[in-house]
Amino acid sequence: RELPPYFQPWMDIAGRVSELISEHSLRSSVHELPLLETDSLQSHRELRLAHLALSIITMGYVWQEGEADLVKVLPQNLAIPFWEVSQKLGLPPILTHADGVLANWRKTDPDGSMDIENLELLFSLPGGKSVRGFFLVTLLVELAAVPGLKAIPEAIGGVYDGDVSVVNKALDVISQALDSMKEALKLMHDYVDPSIFYGVMRIFLSGWKDNPSMPDGLVYEGVQAEPMEFSGGSAAQSSLLHCLDELLGIKHEEKSGAFLTRMRGYMPPFHKRFIEHISRSPSLRDFVLKQGDESLTEAFEGCVDRLVAFRNFHINVVSRFITIPAARARQLRANGPESGKEPDLVGKAPTALEERGTGGSGIMSFLKEVRNQTKNVLKTPSTTKNGNDP
Numbered sequence: 338r339e340l341p342p343y344f345q346p347w348m349d350i351a352g353r354v355s356e357l358i359s360e361h362s363l364r365s366s367v368h369e370l371p372l373l374e375t376d377s378l379q380s381h382r383e384l385r386l387a388h389l390a391l392s393i394i395t396m397g398y399v400w401q402e403g404e405a406d407l408v409k410v411l412p413q414n415l416a417i418p419f420w421e422v423s424q425k426l427g428l429p430p431i432l433t434h435a436d437g438v439l440a441n442w443r444k445t446d447p448d449g450s451m452d453i454e455n456l457e458l459l460f461s462l463p464g465g466k467s468v469r470g471f472f473l474v475t476l477l478v479e480l481a482a483v484p485g486l487k488a489i490p491e492a493i494g495g496v497y498d499g500d501v502s503v504v505n506k507a508l509d510v511i512s513q514a515l516d517s518m519k520e521a522l523k524l525m526h527d528y529v530d531p532s533i534f535y536g537v538m539r540i541f542l543s544g545w546k547d548n549p550s551m552p553d554g555l556v557y558e559g560v561q562a563e564p565m566e567f568s569g570g571s572a573a574q575s576s577l578l579h580c581l582d583e584l585l586g587i588k589h590e591e592k593s594g595a596f597l598t599r600m601r602g603y604m605p606p607f608h609k610r611f612i613e614h615i616s617r618s619p620s621l622r623d624f625v626l627k628q629g630d631e632s633l634t635e636a637f638e639g640c641v642d643r644l645v646a647f648r649n650f651h652i653n654v655v656s657r658f659i660t661i662p663a664a665r666a667r668q669l670r671a672n673g674p675e676s677g678k679e680p681d682l683v684g685k686a687p688t689a690l691e692e693r694g695t696g697g698s699g700i701m702s703f704l705k706e707v708r709n710q711t712k713n714v715l716k717t718p719s720t721t722k723n724g725n726d727p
């Protein structure tokens with residue numbers, strides 16, 4: 338929650354980003370920041386909090402005026418410490434999922450539960466309650482996944498030992514976790530307003546790679562003279578589904594696979610190493626095929642089905658929060674605002690990302706391809722049930 342007092346200037350600005358943006362004074366506040374040394378930041382928690390605070394300030398600084406009046410340079414009093422802290426953590430100098438979601442929460446009652454009503458953000462961005470809902474609901478999806486993540490080493494251990502019942506049990510735990518993750522994701526509809534997400538918040542999560550409104554990237558002054566490009570924050574940077582894909586042997590098509598692999602560079606390095614470790618473990622899918630055990634095959638298929646169901650539900654969410662508002666925005670631009678009505682937030686949304694995710698992907702074709710590849714892994718075990726090697 339807190340950094341040593343020396344870093345208070347960052348914390349003060351990060352805590353007031355939304356207010357400063359609405360007054361159009363965040364950029365001038367950043368220009369007045371002292372250039373702070375980062376040597377005294379030592380512990381992992383301090384570094385993560387510093388990265389979060391600096392990333393929130395950076396997103397606000399870049400997007401303060403929306404797509405109009407964009408900056409090309411991040412000033413050195415922000416860029417240099419942000420770069421240094423990022424280097425120490427092995428994270429990119431931009432807001433990542435590990436910042437906005439994983440590091441950005443506290444319990445209001447420290448003895449209370451991890452219930453959404455007992456959680457608050459440390460730092461927010463423009464969009465009020467919907468920002469809170471967006472980050473915290475995503476956190477709840479992560480939380481729901483925890484038993485499933487813990488079962489992954491169990492499953493791998495079972496494969497090593499040739500123990501069908503251990504693998505079976507671990508797969509059931511993972512299936513239950515996927516059900517709970519989907520239930521948690523449903524809360525997005527209760528806590529986030531699609532017009533605010535699309536019209537206000539989304540730009541602040543956007544990056545400067547594959548983004549038509551910042552085609553050259555961003556210069557981190559005092560770090561490097563050449564502009565650098567980084568993708569914006571996205572739950573594609575969460576390690577959860579990467580872990581499950583590797584465990585279940587789901588391989589993605591070349592282009593979507595390349596995007597997902599690139600997103601691993603936006604994870605804390607130990608998350609990335611955990612995924613790589615799973616990918617190097619003996620194949621669970623081959624084990625299931627070899628055993629030809631009906632209940633094991635069922636448990637495996639159950640897991641894949643739930644992963645498909647999660648991805649299907651996520652496609653619904655994306656449609657509600659991006660595709661539908663984007664269509665409305667296009668319509669509003671074509672017809673002009675409806676007479677007698679307030680100007681619509683959606684109509685004022687930035688246009689550059691209409692067809693793209695904040696991570697920079699072409700959204701629906703990407704998500705459907707990823708979902709279809711998940712389905713495909715199911716076909717192989719059910720058609721070769723006699724235990725041949727795939």
Ligand code: HEM
Pocket residue numbers: 471474475478479522525529534570571572573574575578648651654655658659693694695696697698699700703704707708
């Ligand atoms: C309003 C809520 C959400 C929206 C609008 C949304 C949107 C998107 C978009 C546009 C992508 C494409 C990649 C990119 O360019 O960033 C994506 C990918 C992804 N999102 Fe979300 N997302 C939301 C919530 C979540 C949550 C809560 C999770 C779970 C932690 C999640 C997990 C993923 C994953 C894993 C991918 C990579 C594709 C895959 O593996 O299926 N998203 N999301």
